[in-house]
Amino acid sequence: MEGIVLALFVCLLLALITKYLSVPAIPFYILAGVLLGKAGLGLVTSDVISRFFSDMGLIFLLFFMGLGLKPERIAANRSAVLTSGIIDLNVNMIIGFVGAYLLGFSIMESLIVASAFYISSTAMAITSLIENRKLMLREAETVIWLMVFEDLILIIFLAIISAGNQNLIVFLVKILGVLAVLYALAHYGKEFLISILDRDDELPIIFTFAAVLTTASFSMYLGVPETMMVIALGVAFATTDPDAFEQHARPFKDVFLVVFFVFFGVTIDFSGGVNWYMITIICLLAIVSKLISGILTGIFIHGSALSGLEIWGNTIGRGEFSIAIAVLYGSSIVGTTIAAMVIVTSIIGSFTAKYSTSLRRGIMHFGRKKSPPHRVHLGR
Amino acid sequence: MSAMSLRSLNLPGVGTKYEFETDKGDTVAIFFTKTGTIQMYTLQKDCHTPSAAEMTPVEARRLGNILSGAIIEADQESVEIAFSALADLRVTIHSFLIPKAIAGRTIEDLQIRAKTGATVIAVCRHDRNIVNPPPAFVFETGDAALVIGESDQIRMFEREIMVE
Numbered sequence: 001m002e003g004i005v006l007a008l009f010v011c012l013l014l015a016l017i018t019k020y021l022s023v024p025a026i027p028f029y030i031l032a033g034v035l036l037g038k039a040g041l042g043l044v045t046s047d048v049i050s051r052f053f054s055d056m057g058l059i060f061l062l063f064f065m066g067l068g069l070k071p072e073r074i075a076a077n078r079s080a081v082l083t084s085g086i087i088d089l090n091v092n093m094i095i096g097f098v099g100a101y102l103l104g105f106s107i108m109e110s111l112i113v114a115s116a117f118y119i120s121s122t123a124m125a126i127t128s129l130i131e132n133r134k135l136m137l138r139e140a141e142t143v144i145w146l147m148v149f150e151d152l153i154l155i156i157f158l159a160i161i162s163a164g165n166q167n168l169i170v171f172l173v174k175i176l177g178v179l180a181v182l183y184a185l186a187h188y189g190k191e192f193l194i195s196i197l198d199r200d201d202e203l204p205i206i207f208t209f210a211a212v213l214t215t216a217s218f219s220m221y222l223g224v225p226e227t228m229m230v231i232a233l234g235v236a237f238a239t240t241d242p243d244a245f246e247q248h249a250r251p252f253k254d255v256f257l258v259v260f261f262v263f264f265g266v267t268i269d270f271s272g273g274v275n276w277y278m279i280t281i282i283c284l285l286a287i288v289s290k291l292i293s294g295i296l297t298g299i300f301i302h303g304s305a306l307s308g309l310e311i312w313g314n315t316i317g318r319g320e321f322s323i324a325i326a327v328l329y330g331s332s333i334v335g336t337t338i339a340a341m342v343i344v345t346s347i348i349g350s351f352t353a354k355y356s357t358s359l360r361r362g363i364m365h366f367g368r369k370k371s372p373p374h375r376v377h378l379g380r
Numbered sequence: 381m382s383a384m385s386l387r388s389l390n391l392p393g394v395g396t397k398y399e400f401e402t403d404k405g406d407t408v409a410i411f412f413t414k415t416g417t418i419q420m421y422t423l424q425k426d427c428h429t430p431s432a433a434e435m436t437p438v439e440a441r442r443l444g445n446i447l448s449g450a451i452i453e454a455d456q457e458s459v460e461i462a463f464s465a466l467a468d469l470r471v472t473i474h475s476f477l478i479p480k481a482i483a484g485r486t487i488e489d490l491q492i493r494a495k496t497g498a499t500v501i502a503v504c505r506h507d508r509n510i511v512n513p514p515p516a517f518v519f520e521t522g523d524a525a526l527v528i529g530e531s532d533q534i535r536m537f538e539r540e541i542m543v544e
Contacts, residue, residue, distance in 0.1 A: 068392050126393045133432035135394065136409045136421035144391050246414075357429070 003044035033265015057260030060253035066234020085149030091293035092118040121319025128353035182236035197244040208248040313356025317349030488515035496536040498529030
């Protein structure tokens with residue numbers, strides 16, 4: 001128990017410092033965990049309580065993702081979402097997979113590394129767009145929809161991986177069944193749900209917490225993993241009053257996720273030997289491959305490679321979802337690799353996000369001196 | 381001209397975006413972000429880097445007041461409220477800085493209601509607010525008075541009372 005308190009206290013300090021410097025906090029939570037845990041000073045060990053808190057963190061992260069996923073909105077923006085999404089998926093999955101496989105991971109491990117490698121941090125991308133005042137850039141919308149597309153792919157990936165040795169068709173039917181039941185509950189109980197959420201006492205927050213936990217606990221009986229259950233709940237609840245649910249679930253998500261990140265760091269184990277060469281290659285690839293997909297997206301969507309630079313700058317950071325994949329499916333060595341990748345890309349990503357506009361301007365000036373002026377693209 | 385079309389867009393994870401292009405070809409975009417702040421971007425025609433300002437909700441409302449022409453001077457704010465359900469009843473609330481000329485006099489003594497029809501509903505004195513001051517209330521220099529009435533009555537108040 002003291003371990004959690006110590007870890008939380010360190011995270012509180014880190015949160016203060018990173019907010020002050022406006023850099024992402026996630027890599028520092030993980031680093032703090034590494035320093036305090038097995039690989040470092042050994043002051044904090046994971047126990048039943050910390051595991052429960054971490055589970056909650058993951059569950060609320062995925063519930064939140066489900067809430068933000070409004071299928072009808074994606075359908076309305078299909079073409080833009082699909083082009084950029086498919087470029088991003090193919091380039092990064094392939095580079096991630098081939099890179100990991102050539103470095104000696106098994107096929108299954110390579111697939112997991114590739115997924116963590118592919119999925120950028122939605123939280124970091126969106127915070128960076130807001131904090132660096134880039135919302136009006138036309139690339140901002142592309143980045144936002146890219147994040148939505150990545151979330152969708154993550155769900156499909158989680159579904160396929162967690163099917164394990166069950167029959168995939170049966171498993172997918174089960175998931176769709178769960179989704180249908182939850183949708184029906186949200187649809188027919190909409191007025192009741194809204195009447196609860198509208199109250200200003202403690203009821204909405206108790207209800208949100210209980211609904212998420214109850215749904216997660218049903219996974220045992222249905223053979224559908226908790227992750228899928230809570231995403232489905234989020235998607236179903238998004239048809240009622242998603243903002244209210246976000247508001248009531250946010251405190252749980254914020255606190256439990258910190259525990260999730262720091263204890264992910266705590267459980268990282270260097271005793272099996274760390275291959276720094278391999279880790280360095282994966283980190284470099286992670287940055288380069290997003291550059292390639294970013295530039296391709298820039299050319300296909302905005303007709304400009306420089307736009308791609310902007311997209312790249314905001315999507316380098318891997319974060320919460322990569323860690324989630326590592327925690328759910330990664331072996332010790334995969335976990336260490338993903339942790340290193342998250343730490344390196346998110347720190348570099350925070351700088352590229354801050355300076356991508358100046359970088360772009362610099363390149364444009366440089367280009368102008370040598371060649372006829374570039375056509376100026378308007379923000380639409 | 382009615383060429384101005386306001387587009388609104390819901391951006392997942394970010395918030396709501398409102399954007400329109402002016403007659404002159406400049407673009408203005410406002411984002412209500414989920415973090416509670418409001419960002420305003422302006423993009424001059426033929427320019428490709430927008431400039432941005434981030435505001436708290438209070439600051440954004442103040443900007444809105446300025447843009448809607450409600451503020452005459454920095455210390456004289458005015459809000460007009462229209463109740464469309466009540467036969468378009470319109471009332472104006474206006475703030476005035478009390479000049480030296482009427483300092484030391486009371487609301488009753490100035491015959492505010494009789495002369496103008498407007499009512500003093502609040503007075504702000506040294507950051508303290510006195511709501512519904514009694515007729516015997518004595519004004520001091522530096523007071524800011526909040527007066528409610530129809531726009532004609534407010535104008536009358538400005539002409540009859542403020543110059544005494």
